[in-house]
Amino acid sequence: MFSKRLFEIMLCLVLGVALLFTVSCAKKQVAVSDATGVKSGVADDSADRAREAERARMMELERAQRLAQQQVEAFQNERIYFDFDRSDLRSEAKVILQKKAEWLRSNTEYRLVVEGHCDERGTNEYNLALGDRRANTTKDYLVALGVDDMRISTISYGEEKPLDPGHSEGAWSQNRRAEFRLSK
Known part of the structure; x- marks a missing residue:
């Protein structure tokens, strides 16, 4: 009975350690397509940073274009x-x-x-x-x-x-x- 109990404890420890390694070592989730074909999941940090940098660059470009258009309009409207x-x-x-x-x-x-x-x-x-x-x-x-x-x-x-x-x-x-x- 003692050896059976020891075996169960050891088995739980091994499974716990294996589960701990499996969960803690994952860097990104596997992308899964839903019914619409759109992938979902969490990307790693570098992809998030790249997307955020691109979004910031696009916002700055749009701001610069709006400013340029305002300058052109001001130039043309002053007679x-x-x-x-x-x-x-x-x-x-x-x-x-x-x-x-x-x-x-x-x-x-x-x-x-x-x-x-x-x-x-x-x-x-x-x-x-x-x-x-x-x-x-x-x-x-x-x-x-x-x-x-x-x-x-x-x-x-x-x-x-x-x-x-x-x-x-x-x-x-x-x-x-x-x-x-x-x-x-």
Whole structure:
């Protein structure tokens, strides 16, 4: 009876040790497919770290793309304005163009189209020519600030694309402008 009891104790100890080794030595669980074919299970730490690093990299890339898009939109949404029947740059326009030139020098992958616009007063031909002078004056200033002239083109819309369709000095002052369109 004593030897049978000793045998049972020894058997339990051996099974316990074997079970302990089996459970404690597993580094990852075996992947098991469920009914949908999707694998489940716990991956080892290095795979988790790699996935987390990739997720962080993708989030940073998305953040950088959103920031770049916001910068492009801000660049394009900031216009410069001209006095009636004039194509020379106002002092506030020069400040805006200095910021734009700095941005363009830092972001050489972008090309720029400068659009010249006029108010409705004057003939179509005159306003197209005035819009052209406004666009070219703007381009020349950017080039003088160090932007490669091959990256900048101009177009005149004359009075054809008013920002404000009104027929007052307030509307006309908004329509005498240069706008900026970026492309890669």
